[in-house]
Amino acid sequence: MININITFEDSAKGEILTLLDKKINADGLIVERANPNQKVLTFEGEEISINDFGGVKKGSEVFIKDNLISLMKLSKEGI
Amino acid sequence: MTWFDKLKGILNIDIKTPILSLNFNSNNKVTNKYYVSLERELDINLAALSPKQKQDIKKIFPQILANEKTIFKKETLDLFDSINDYNKNKEGKQILTFFENKIPKYDLEALNASLYLRSVFRKRKDIKKLKQDINTTFGTRGNNISNLCTAGYFDNFLMELYNSSPGTFNGLYEDIVSNKALAVFVNEHMTKEKITEDIKNKLDVSKKYGIKFVHIHGIGTSTVKKINEYIENKEKKDFDTFHPKKILKEENIIIVELILK
Incomplete structure:
Protein backbone atom coordinates (compact mmCIF):
# COMPACT_ATOMS: atom_id res chain seq x y z
CA MET A 1 0.00 0.00 0.00
CA ILE A 2 1.40 3.40 -0.95
CA ASN A 3 1.95 6.01 1.77
CA ILE A 4 -1.09 8.12 2.36
CA ASN A 5 -1.53 11.41 4.20
CA ILE A 6 -3.06 11.07 7.64
CA THR A 7 -4.58 14.29 8.93
CA PHE A 8 -6.97 15.55 11.55
CA GLU A 9 -9.21 18.58 11.93
CA ASP A 10 -8.72 21.03 14.77
CA SER A 11 -11.99 19.66 16.21
CA ALA A 12 -10.42 16.20 16.62
CA LYS A 13 -7.26 17.29 18.50
CA GLY A 14 -8.44 15.96 21.85
CA GLU A 15 -9.57 12.63 20.38
CA ILE A 16 -6.28 12.19 18.54
CA LEU A 17 -4.37 12.74 21.77
CA THR A 18 -6.51 10.05 23.40
CA LEU A 19 -5.66 7.65 20.55
CA LEU A 20 -1.99 8.42 21.27
CA ASP A 21 -2.47 7.81 25.00
CA LYS A 22 -1.86 11.43 25.84
CA LYS A 23 -3.89 14.10 27.59
CA ILE A 24 -3.76 17.78 28.48
CA ASN A 25 -2.69 18.94 31.94
CA ALA A 26 -4.05 21.94 33.83
CA ASP A 27 -1.56 24.24 32.08
CA GLY A 28 -2.73 23.14 28.64
CA LEU A 29 0.44 21.14 27.99
CA ILE A 30 0.34 17.68 26.40
CA VAL A 31 1.39 14.94 28.82
CA GLU A 32 1.51 11.12 29.02
CA ARG A 33 -1.87 9.75 30.08
CA ALA A 34 -0.28 7.07 32.25
CA ASN A 35 2.21 9.51 33.80
CA PRO A 36 0.86 13.08 33.78
CA ASN A 37 4.09 14.42 35.23
CA GLN A 38 5.83 13.48 31.99
CA LYS A 39 5.35 16.15 29.38
CA VAL A 40 5.71 15.17 25.74
CA LEU A 41 8.43 16.92 23.75
CA THR A 42 8.77 18.27 20.23
CA PHE A 43 11.66 17.22 18.00
CA GLU A 44 13.33 20.43 19.23
CA GLY A 45 13.09 19.14 22.81
CA GLU A 46 10.39 21.61 23.88
CA GLU A 47 7.11 21.16 25.73
CA ILE A 48 4.04 21.65 23.60
CA SER A 49 0.60 23.03 24.38
CA ILE A 50 -2.67 21.82 22.86
CA ASN A 51 -2.90 25.15 20.99
CA ASP A 52 0.43 24.50 19.24
CA PHE A 53 -0.31 20.84 18.50
CA GLY A 54 0.34 20.35 14.80
CA GLY A 55 1.06 16.67 14.52
CA VAL A 56 3.16 13.68 15.50
CA LYS A 57 6.17 12.05 13.89
CA LYS A 58 6.87 8.37 14.44
CA GLY A 59 10.01 7.47 16.31
CA SER A 60 9.04 7.60 19.99
CA GLU A 61 6.13 9.82 18.99
CA VAL A 62 7.90 13.10 18.52
CA PHE A 63 5.41 15.95 18.53
CA ILE A 64 5.23 18.67 15.88
CA LYS A 65 4.38 22.31 16.55
CA ASP A 66 2.02 24.18 14.26
CA ASN A 67 4.61 26.94 13.90
CA LEU A 68 6.42 28.26 10.80
CA ILE A 69 9.90 28.07 12.32
CA SER A 70 9.44 24.53 13.68
CA LEU A 71 8.08 23.34 10.34
CA MET A 72 10.99 24.91 8.46
CA LYS A 73 13.41 23.00 10.69
CA LEU A 74 11.39 19.82 10.17
CA SER A 75 11.47 20.35 6.41
CA LYS A 76 15.25 20.69 6.55
CA GLU A 77 15.41 17.31 8.36
CA GLY A 78 13.64 15.84 5.36
CA ILE A 79 10.87 13.67 6.81
CA MET B 1 -3.18 -7.62 7.49
CA THR B 2 -2.64 -3.92 6.72
CA TRP B 3 -3.84 -1.25 9.14
CA PHE B 4 -6.29 -0.15 6.46
CA ASP B 5 -7.90 -3.60 6.29
CA LYS B 6 -8.19 -3.58 10.09
CA LEU B 7 -9.73 -0.10 9.98
CA LYS B 8 -12.32 -1.22 7.41
CA GLY B 9 -13.18 -4.13 9.68
CA ILE B 10 -13.59 -1.86 12.73
CA LEU B 11 -15.87 0.54 10.91
CA ASN B 12 -17.59 -2.19 8.89
CA ILE B 13 -17.02 -0.40 5.62
CA ASP B 14 -16.47 -1.77 2.18
CA ILE B 15 -14.27 0.43 0.03
CA LYS B 16 -13.00 -1.06 -3.20
CA THR B 17 -10.99 1.86 -4.57
CA PRO B 18 -7.74 2.80 -2.84
CA ILE B 19 -7.87 5.91 -0.72
CA LEU B 20 -5.32 8.69 -1.04
CA SER B 21 -5.72 10.24 2.39
CA LEU B 22 -7.30 9.62 5.76
CA ASN B 23 -8.69 12.47 7.83
CA PHE B 24 -10.13 12.45 11.35
CA ASN B 25 -12.68 14.96 12.51
CA SER B 26 -14.96 15.17 15.54
CA ASN B 27 -18.42 16.52 14.81
CA ASN B 28 -21.19 15.99 17.37
CA LYS B 29 -23.84 17.38 15.04
CA VAL B 30 -23.39 14.69 12.41
CA THR B 31 -24.24 11.01 12.89
CA ASN B 32 -22.32 9.68 9.88
CA LYS B 33 -19.31 7.72 11.02
CA TYR B 34 -17.39 8.21 7.80
CA TYR B 35 -17.58 9.27 4.20
CA VAL B 36 -15.34 9.01 1.16
CA SER B 37 -14.87 12.16 -0.89
CA LEU B 38 -14.46 12.45 -4.66
CA GLU B 39 -10.79 13.13 -4.00
CA ARG B 40 -10.63 9.67 -2.39
CA GLU B 41 -10.18 10.94 1.12
CA LEU B 42 -11.68 8.75 3.85
CA ASP B 43 -13.02 11.08 6.50
CA ILE B 44 -13.79 9.50 9.89
CA ASN B 45 -15.99 11.28 12.44
CA LEU B 46 -14.60 10.16 15.79
CA ALA B 47 -17.52 11.72 17.67
CA ALA B 48 -19.94 9.32 15.93
CA LEU B 49 -18.02 6.13 16.75
CA SER B 50 -18.89 3.79 19.59
CA PRO B 51 -16.47 3.53 22.56
CA LYS B 52 -15.50 0.02 21.30
CA GLN B 53 -14.72 1.32 17.82
CA LYS B 54 -12.56 4.10 19.26
CA GLN B 55 -10.77 1.59 21.48
CA ASP B 56 -10.12 -0.67 18.47
CA ILE B 57 -8.76 2.24 16.44
CA LYS B 58 -6.52 3.13 19.37
CA LYS B 59 -5.04 -0.38 19.20
CA ILE B 60 -4.09 0.01 15.53
CA PHE B 61 -2.94 3.61 15.82
CA PRO B 62 0.72 2.72 16.51
CA GLN B 63 0.67 0.61 13.32
CA ILE B 64 -0.80 3.52 11.34
CA LEU B 65 1.88 5.87 12.64
CA ALA B 66 4.67 3.33 12.05
CA ASN B 67 3.58 2.85 8.43
CA GLU B 68 2.69 6.40 7.42
CA LYS B 69 5.37 8.11 9.54
CA THR B 70 3.43 11.24 10.45
CA ILE B 71 0.00 12.52 11.31
CA PHE B 72 -0.60 16.23 10.81
CA LYS B 73 -3.30 18.73 11.60
CA LYS B 74 -4.70 19.56 8.16
CA GLU B 75 -3.64 23.23 8.12
CA THR B 76 -0.20 22.28 9.45
CA LEU B 77 0.27 19.81 6.60
CA ASP B 78 -0.74 22.48 4.07
CA LEU B 79 1.90 24.80 5.52
CA PHE B 80 4.50 22.03 5.64
CA ASP B 81 3.89 21.11 1.99
CA SER B 82 4.14 24.78 1.04
CA ILE B 83 7.46 25.09 2.88
CA ASN B 84 8.78 21.98 1.11
CA ASP B 85 7.82 23.44 -2.28
CA TYR B 86 9.47 26.74 -1.34
CA ASN B 87 12.68 24.93 -0.37
CA LYS B 88 12.71 22.95 -3.62
CA ASN B 89 12.48 26.17 -5.62
CA LYS B 90 15.41 27.56 -3.61
CA GLU B 91 13.72 30.96 -3.41
CA GLY B 92 15.61 33.34 -1.18
CA LYS B 93 18.63 31.01 -1.08
CA GLN B 94 20.92 33.63 -2.61
CA ILE B 95 20.01 36.26 0.00
CA LEU B 96 20.35 33.77 2.85
CA THR B 97 23.75 32.56 1.62
CA PHE B 98 24.94 36.16 1.27
CA PHE B 99 24.15 37.02 4.89
CA GLU B 100 25.57 33.81 6.35
CA ASN B 101 28.48 34.73 8.67
CA LYS B 102 27.65 38.40 8.23
CA ILE B 103 24.70 38.64 10.63
CA PRO B 104 23.99 36.76 13.91
CA LYS B 105 22.83 33.16 13.46
CA TYR B 106 19.58 33.94 15.28
CA ASP B 107 18.86 36.77 12.84
CA LEU B 108 19.66 34.45 9.94
CA GLU B 109 16.97 32.05 11.16
CA ALA B 110 14.50 34.92 11.41
CA LEU B 111 15.50 36.05 7.93
CA ASN B 112 14.97 32.53 6.56
CA ALA B 113 11.43 32.46 7.97
CA SER B 114 10.83 36.01 6.75
CA LEU B 115 11.88 35.15 3.20
CA TYR B 116 9.28 32.38 3.18
CA LEU B 117 6.67 34.82 4.59
CA ARG B 118 7.56 37.25 1.83
CA SER B 119 7.02 34.60 -0.83
CA VAL B 120 3.53 33.96 0.59
CA PHE B 121 2.82 37.70 0.81
CA ARG B 122 3.75 38.17 -2.83
CA LYS B 123 1.15 35.56 -3.77
CA ARG B 124 -1.38 37.75 -1.92
CA LYS B 125 -2.12 35.01 0.63
CA ASP B 126 -2.83 35.53 4.31
CA ILE B 127 0.35 35.95 6.37
CA LYS B 128 -1.17 36.78 9.76
CA LYS B 129 -0.31 33.44 11.42
CA LEU B 130 3.16 33.37 9.85
CA LYS B 131 3.90 36.85 11.24
CA GLN B 132 2.62 35.73 14.64
CA ASP B 133 4.88 32.66 14.53
CA ILE B 134 7.93 34.82 13.74
CA ASN B 135 7.00 37.21 16.54
CA THR B 136 6.45 34.34 19.02
CA THR B 137 9.82 32.75 18.21
CA PHE B 138 12.02 35.79 17.62
CA GLY B 139 10.19 38.63 19.39
CA THR B 140 10.23 42.26 18.29
CA ARG B 141 13.59 41.86 16.58
CA GLY B 142 12.16 39.05 14.44
CA ASN B 143 9.18 41.24 13.66
CA ASN B 144 11.53 44.01 12.50
CA ILE B 145 13.51 41.59 10.34
CA SER B 146 10.27 40.33 8.83
CA ASN B 147 9.11 43.87 7.98
CA LEU B 148 12.50 44.81 6.52
CA CYS B 149 12.67 41.61 4.50
CA THR B 150 9.17 41.98 3.04
CA ALA B 151 9.96 45.58 2.12
CA GLY B 152 13.09 44.42 0.27
CA TYR B 153 15.71 46.05 2.49
CA PHE B 154 17.89 42.97 2.78
CA ASP B 155 18.27 42.46 -0.96
CA ASN B 156 17.95 46.04 -2.19
CA PHE B 157 19.80 47.99 0.50
CA LEU B 158 21.74 45.90 2.98
CA MET B 159 23.41 43.66 0.40
CA GLU B 160 24.56 46.70 -1.59
CA LEU B 161 25.66 48.44 1.59
CA TYR B 162 27.80 45.49 2.63
CA ASN B 163 29.35 45.24 -0.82
CA SER B 164 30.26 48.92 -0.86
CA SER B 165 31.28 49.28 2.78
CA PRO B 166 31.36 46.32 5.20
CA GLY B 167 32.41 48.68 8.00
CA THR B 168 29.36 50.91 7.58
CA PHE B 169 27.17 47.83 7.27
CA ASN B 170 28.48 46.41 10.55
CA GLY B 171 27.85 49.73 12.30
CA LEU B 172 24.41 50.32 10.85
CA TYR B 173 22.98 46.78 10.83
CA GLU B 174 22.19 46.64 14.54
CA ASP B 175 20.41 50.01 14.45
CA ILE B 176 18.33 48.90 11.48
CA VAL B 177 17.15 45.54 12.85
CA SER B 178 16.45 46.99 16.27
CA ASN B 179 14.19 49.44 14.46
Whole structure:
Protein backbone atom coordinates (compact mmCIF):
# COMPACT_ATOMS: atom_id res chain seq x y z
CA MET A 1 0.00 0.00 0.00
CA ILE A 2 1.40 3.40 -0.95
CA ASN A 3 1.95 6.01 1.77
CA ILE A 4 -1.09 8.12 2.36
CA ASN A 5 -1.53 11.41 4.20
CA ILE A 6 -3.06 11.07 7.64
CA THR A 7 -4.58 14.29 8.93
CA PHE A 8 -6.97 15.55 11.55
CA GLU A 9 -9.21 18.58 11.93
CA ASP A 10 -8.72 21.03 14.77
CA SER A 11 -11.99 19.66 16.21
CA ALA A 12 -10.42 16.20 16.62
CA LYS A 13 -7.26 17.29 18.50
CA GLY A 14 -8.44 15.96 21.85
CA GLU A 15 -9.57 12.63 20.38
CA ILE A 16 -6.28 12.19 18.54
CA LEU A 17 -4.37 12.74 21.77
CA THR A 18 -6.51 10.05 23.40
CA LEU A 19 -5.66 7.65 20.55
CA LEU A 20 -1.99 8.42 21.27
CA ASP A 21 -2.47 7.81 25.00
CA LYS A 22 -1.86 11.43 25.84
CA LYS A 23 -3.89 14.10 27.59
CA ILE A 24 -3.76 17.78 28.48
CA ASN A 25 -2.69 18.94 31.94
CA ALA A 26 -4.05 21.94 33.83
CA ASP A 27 -1.56 24.24 32.08
CA GLY A 28 -2.73 23.14 28.64
CA LEU A 29 0.44 21.14 27.99
CA ILE A 30 0.34 17.68 26.40
CA VAL A 31 1.39 14.94 28.82
CA GLU A 32 1.51 11.12 29.02
CA ARG A 33 -1.87 9.75 30.08
CA ALA A 34 -0.28 7.07 32.25
CA ASN A 35 2.21 9.51 33.80
CA PRO A 36 0.86 13.08 33.78
CA ASN A 37 4.09 14.42 35.23
CA GLN A 38 5.83 13.48 31.99
CA LYS A 39 5.35 16.15 29.38
CA VAL A 40 5.71 15.17 25.74
CA LEU A 41 8.43 16.92 23.75
CA THR A 42 8.77 18.27 20.23
CA PHE A 43 11.66 17.22 18.00
CA GLU A 44 13.33 20.43 19.23
CA GLY A 45 13.09 19.14 22.81
CA GLU A 46 10.39 21.61 23.88
CA GLU A 47 7.11 21.16 25.73
CA ILE A 48 4.04 21.65 23.60
CA SER A 49 0.60 23.03 24.38
CA ILE A 50 -2.67 21.82 22.86
CA ASN A 51 -2.90 25.15 20.99
CA ASP A 52 0.43 24.50 19.24
CA PHE A 53 -0.31 20.84 18.50
CA GLY A 54 0.34 20.35 14.80
CA GLY A 55 1.06 16.67 14.52
CA VAL A 56 3.16 13.68 15.50
CA LYS A 57 6.17 12.05 13.89
CA LYS A 58 6.87 8.37 14.44
CA GLY A 59 10.01 7.47 16.31
CA SER A 60 9.04 7.60 19.99
CA GLU A 61 6.13 9.82 18.99
CA VAL A 62 7.90 13.10 18.52
CA PHE A 63 5.41 15.95 18.53
CA ILE A 64 5.23 18.67 15.88
CA LYS A 65 4.38 22.31 16.55
CA ASP A 66 2.02 24.18 14.26
CA ASN A 67 4.61 26.94 13.90
CA LEU A 68 6.42 28.26 10.80
CA ILE A 69 9.90 28.07 12.32
CA SER A 70 9.44 24.53 13.68
CA LEU A 71 8.08 23.34 10.34
CA MET A 72 10.99 24.91 8.46
CA LYS A 73 13.41 23.00 10.69
CA LEU A 74 11.39 19.82 10.17
CA SER A 75 11.47 20.35 6.41
CA LYS A 76 15.25 20.69 6.55
CA GLU A 77 15.41 17.31 8.36
CA GLY A 78 13.64 15.84 5.36
CA ILE A 79 10.87 13.67 6.81
CA MET B 1 -3.18 -7.62 7.49
CA THR B 2 -2.64 -3.92 6.72
CA TRP B 3 -3.84 -1.25 9.14
CA PHE B 4 -6.29 -0.15 6.46
CA ASP B 5 -7.90 -3.60 6.29
CA LYS B 6 -8.19 -3.58 10.09
CA LEU B 7 -9.73 -0.10 9.98
CA LYS B 8 -12.32 -1.22 7.41
CA GLY B 9 -13.18 -4.13 9.68
CA ILE B 10 -13.59 -1.86 12.73
CA LEU B 11 -15.87 0.54 10.91
CA ASN B 12 -17.59 -2.19 8.89
CA ILE B 13 -17.02 -0.40 5.62
CA ASP B 14 -16.47 -1.77 2.18
CA ILE B 15 -14.27 0.43 0.03
CA LYS B 16 -13.00 -1.06 -3.20
CA THR B 17 -10.99 1.86 -4.57
CA PRO B 18 -7.74 2.80 -2.84
CA ILE B 19 -7.87 5.91 -0.72
CA LEU B 20 -5.32 8.69 -1.04
CA SER B 21 -5.72 10.24 2.39
CA LEU B 22 -7.30 9.62 5.76
CA ASN B 23 -8.69 12.47 7.83
CA PHE B 24 -10.13 12.45 11.35
CA ASN B 25 -12.68 14.96 12.51
CA SER B 26 -14.96 15.17 15.54
CA ASN B 27 -18.42 16.52 14.81
CA ASN B 28 -21.19 15.99 17.37
CA LYS B 29 -23.84 17.38 15.04
CA VAL B 30 -23.39 14.69 12.41
CA THR B 31 -24.24 11.01 12.89
CA ASN B 32 -22.32 9.68 9.88
CA LYS B 33 -19.31 7.72 11.02
CA TYR B 34 -17.39 8.21 7.80
CA TYR B 35 -17.58 9.27 4.20
CA VAL B 36 -15.34 9.01 1.16
CA SER B 37 -14.87 12.16 -0.89
CA LEU B 38 -14.46 12.45 -4.66
CA GLU B 39 -10.79 13.13 -4.00
CA ARG B 40 -10.63 9.67 -2.39
CA GLU B 41 -10.18 10.94 1.12
CA LEU B 42 -11.68 8.75 3.85
CA ASP B 43 -13.02 11.08 6.50
CA ILE B 44 -13.79 9.50 9.89
CA ASN B 45 -15.99 11.28 12.44
CA LEU B 46 -14.60 10.16 15.79
CA ALA B 47 -17.52 11.72 17.67
CA ALA B 48 -19.94 9.32 15.93
CA LEU B 49 -18.02 6.13 16.75
CA SER B 50 -18.89 3.79 19.59
CA PRO B 51 -16.47 3.53 22.56
CA LYS B 52 -15.50 0.02 21.30
CA GLN B 53 -14.72 1.32 17.82
CA LYS B 54 -12.56 4.10 19.26
CA GLN B 55 -10.77 1.59 21.48
CA ASP B 56 -10.12 -0.67 18.47
CA ILE B 57 -8.76 2.24 16.44
CA LYS B 58 -6.52 3.13 19.37
CA LYS B 59 -5.04 -0.38 19.20
CA ILE B 60 -4.09 0.01 15.53
CA PHE B 61 -2.94 3.61 15.82
CA PRO B 62 0.72 2.72 16.51
CA GLN B 63 0.67 0.61 13.32
CA ILE B 64 -0.80 3.52 11.34
CA LEU B 65 1.88 5.87 12.64
CA ALA B 66 4.67 3.33 12.05
CA ASN B 67 3.58 2.85 8.43
CA GLU B 68 2.69 6.40 7.42
CA LYS B 69 5.37 8.11 9.54
CA THR B 70 3.43 11.24 10.45
CA ILE B 71 0.00 12.52 11.31
CA PHE B 72 -0.60 16.23 10.81
CA LYS B 73 -3.30 18.73 11.60
CA LYS B 74 -4.70 19.56 8.16
CA GLU B 75 -3.64 23.23 8.12
CA THR B 76 -0.20 22.28 9.45
CA LEU B 77 0.27 19.81 6.60
CA ASP B 78 -0.74 22.48 4.07
CA LEU B 79 1.90 24.80 5.52
CA PHE B 80 4.50 22.03 5.64
CA ASP B 81 3.89 21.11 1.99
CA SER B 82 4.14 24.78 1.04
CA ILE B 83 7.46 25.09 2.88
CA ASN B 84 8.78 21.98 1.11
CA ASP B 85 7.82 23.44 -2.28
CA TYR B 86 9.47 26.74 -1.34
CA ASN B 87 12.68 24.93 -0.37
CA LYS B 88 12.71 22.95 -3.62
CA ASN B 89 12.48 26.17 -5.62
CA LYS B 90 15.41 27.56 -3.61
CA GLU B 91 13.72 30.96 -3.41
CA GLY B 92 15.61 33.34 -1.18
CA LYS B 93 18.63 31.01 -1.08
CA GLN B 94 20.92 33.63 -2.61
CA ILE B 95 20.01 36.26 0.00
CA LEU B 96 20.35 33.77 2.85
CA THR B 97 23.75 32.56 1.62
CA PHE B 98 24.94 36.16 1.27
CA PHE B 99 24.15 37.02 4.89
CA GLU B 100 25.57 33.81 6.35
CA ASN B 101 28.48 34.73 8.67
CA LYS B 102 27.65 38.40 8.23
CA ILE B 103 24.70 38.64 10.63
CA PRO B 104 23.99 36.76 13.91
CA LYS B 105 22.83 33.16 13.46
CA TYR B 106 19.58 33.94 15.28
CA ASP B 107 18.86 36.77 12.84
CA LEU B 108 19.66 34.45 9.94
CA GLU B 109 16.97 32.05 11.16
CA ALA B 110 14.50 34.92 11.41
CA LEU B 111 15.50 36.05 7.93
CA ASN B 112 14.97 32.53 6.56
CA ALA B 113 11.43 32.46 7.97
CA SER B 114 10.83 36.01 6.75
CA LEU B 115 11.88 35.15 3.20
CA TYR B 116 9.28 32.38 3.18
CA LEU B 117 6.67 34.82 4.59
CA ARG B 118 7.56 37.25 1.83
CA SER B 119 7.02 34.60 -0.83
CA VAL B 120 3.53 33.96 0.59
CA PHE B 121 2.82 37.70 0.81
CA ARG B 122 3.75 38.17 -2.83
CA LYS B 123 1.15 35.56 -3.77
CA ARG B 124 -1.38 37.75 -1.92
CA LYS B 125 -2.12 35.01 0.63
CA ASP B 126 -2.83 35.53 4.31
CA ILE B 127 0.35 35.95 6.37
CA LYS B 128 -1.17 36.78 9.76
CA LYS B 129 -0.31 33.44 11.42
CA LEU B 130 3.16 33.37 9.85
CA LYS B 131 3.90 36.85 11.24
CA GLN B 132 2.62 35.73 14.64
CA ASP B 133 4.88 32.66 14.53
CA ILE B 134 7.93 34.82 13.74
CA ASN B 135 7.00 37.21 16.54
CA THR B 136 6.45 34.34 19.02
CA THR B 137 9.82 32.75 18.21
CA PHE B 138 12.02 35.79 17.62
CA GLY B 139 10.19 38.63 19.39
CA THR B 140 10.23 42.26 18.29
CA ARG B 141 13.59 41.86 16.58
CA GLY B 142 12.16 39.05 14.44
CA ASN B 143 9.18 41.24 13.66
CA ASN B 144 11.53 44.01 12.50
CA ILE B 145 13.51 41.59 10.34
CA SER B 146 10.27 40.33 8.83
CA ASN B 147 9.11 43.87 7.98
CA LEU B 148 12.50 44.81 6.52
CA CYS B 149 12.67 41.61 4.50
CA THR B 150 9.17 41.98 3.04
CA ALA B 151 9.96 45.58 2.12
CA GLY B 152 13.09 44.42 0.27
CA TYR B 153 15.71 46.05 2.49
CA PHE B 154 17.89 42.97 2.78
CA ASP B 155 18.27 42.46 -0.96
CA ASN B 156 17.95 46.04 -2.19
CA PHE B 157 19.80 47.99 0.50
CA LEU B 158 21.74 45.90 2.98
CA MET B 159 23.41 43.66 0.40
CA GLU B 160 24.56 46.70 -1.59
CA LEU B 161 25.66 48.44 1.59
CA TYR B 162 27.80 45.49 2.63
CA ASN B 163 29.35 45.24 -0.82
CA SER B 164 30.26 48.92 -0.86
CA SER B 165 31.28 49.28 2.78
CA PRO B 166 31.36 46.32 5.20
CA GLY B 167 32.41 48.68 8.00
CA THR B 168 29.36 50.91 7.58
CA PHE B 169 27.17 47.83 7.27
CA ASN B 170 28.48 46.41 10.55
CA GLY B 171 27.85 49.73 12.30
CA LEU B 172 24.41 50.32 10.85
CA TYR B 173 22.98 46.78 10.83
CA GLU B 174 22.19 46.64 14.54
CA ASP B 175 20.41 50.01 14.45
CA ILE B 176 18.33 48.90 11.48
CA VAL B 177 17.15 45.54 12.85
CA SER B 178 16.45 46.99 16.27
CA ASN B 179 14.19 49.44 14.46
CA LYS B 180 16.20 52.56 15.15
CA ALA B 181 16.94 53.55 11.57
CA LEU B 182 15.89 53.57 7.95
CA ALA B 183 12.19 52.78 7.88
CA VAL B 184 8.99 53.51 9.76
CA PHE B 185 6.45 50.73 9.43
CA VAL B 186 3.13 52.33 10.17
CA ASN B 187 0.29 50.25 11.53
CA GLU B 188 -3.35 51.23 11.95
CA HIS B 189 -2.88 51.92 15.69
CA MET B 190 -0.12 54.53 15.35
CA THR B 191 -0.96 58.16 16.05
CA LYS B 192 0.30 61.08 13.99
CA GLU B 193 2.54 62.09 16.89
CA LYS B 194 4.07 58.62 17.07
CA ILE B 195 4.76 58.59 13.33
CA THR B 196 6.53 61.99 13.60
CA GLU B 197 8.54 60.86 16.61
CA ASP B 198 9.56 57.64 14.83
CA ILE B 199 10.66 59.51 11.71
CA LYS B 200 12.75 62.01 13.68
CA ASN B 201 14.42 59.31 15.79
CA LYS B 202 15.28 57.19 12.79
CA LEU B 203 16.61 60.06 10.78
CA ASP B 204 18.89 61.09 13.65
CA VAL B 205 20.39 57.61 13.70
CA SER B 206 20.61 57.30 9.88
CA LYS B 207 22.38 60.68 9.60
CA LYS B 208 25.26 59.27 11.67
CA TYR B 209 25.99 56.98 8.74
CA GLY B 210 25.45 59.54 6.01
CA ILE B 211 22.02 58.18 5.07
CA LYS B 212 19.77 61.08 4.31
CA PHE B 213 16.40 59.45 3.93
CA VAL B 214 13.71 57.65 5.85
CA HIS B 215 11.03 55.48 4.29
CA ILE B 216 7.51 55.24 5.55
CA HIS B 217 5.76 51.93 4.83
CA GLY B 218 2.15 51.01 5.12
CA ILE B 219 0.06 48.00 4.16
CA GLY B 220 -3.73 47.82 4.22
CA THR B 221 -6.29 50.35 3.01
CA SER B 222 -6.77 52.08 6.38
CA THR B 223 -3.00 52.39 6.94
CA VAL B 224 -2.46 53.70 3.40
CA LYS B 225 -5.17 56.32 4.04
CA LYS B 226 -3.53 57.27 7.36
CA ILE B 227 -0.14 57.81 5.70
CA ASN B 228 -1.63 59.78 2.80
CA GLU B 229 -3.42 62.07 5.24
CA TYR B 230 -0.26 62.40 7.30
CA ILE B 231 1.84 63.47 4.31
CA GLU B 232 -0.82 65.79 2.91
CA ASN B 233 -1.62 67.44 6.23
CA LYS B 234 1.94 67.64 7.51
CA GLU B 235 2.76 70.60 9.62
CA LYS B 236 5.32 72.78 7.88
CA LYS B 237 7.74 72.77 10.80
CA ASP B 238 7.85 68.99 10.87
CA PHE B 239 8.78 68.64 7.23
CA ASP B 240 10.72 71.76 6.45
CA THR B 241 13.87 69.82 5.88
CA PHE B 242 12.35 67.06 3.75
CA HIS B 243 11.24 66.33 0.23
CA PRO B 244 8.46 63.76 0.56
CA LYS B 245 8.23 61.52 -2.47
CA LYS B 246 5.81 58.62 -2.96
CA ILE B 247 7.77 55.79 -4.51
CA LEU B 248 5.00 53.23 -4.46
CA LYS B 249 1.30 53.77 -4.14
CA GLU B 250 -1.27 51.06 -4.71
CA GLU B 251 -4.64 50.54 -3.13
CA ASN B 252 -3.17 48.40 -0.40
CA ILE B 253 0.51 49.40 -0.16
CA ILE B 254 2.33 52.71 0.14
CA ILE B 255 5.98 53.64 0.47
CA VAL B 256 6.97 57.28 0.95
CA GLU B 257 10.55 58.42 0.84
CA LEU B 258 11.47 61.45 2.91
CA ILE B 259 14.77 62.83 1.62
CA LEU B 260 16.69 65.40 3.59
CA LYS B 261 17.04 68.68 1.62
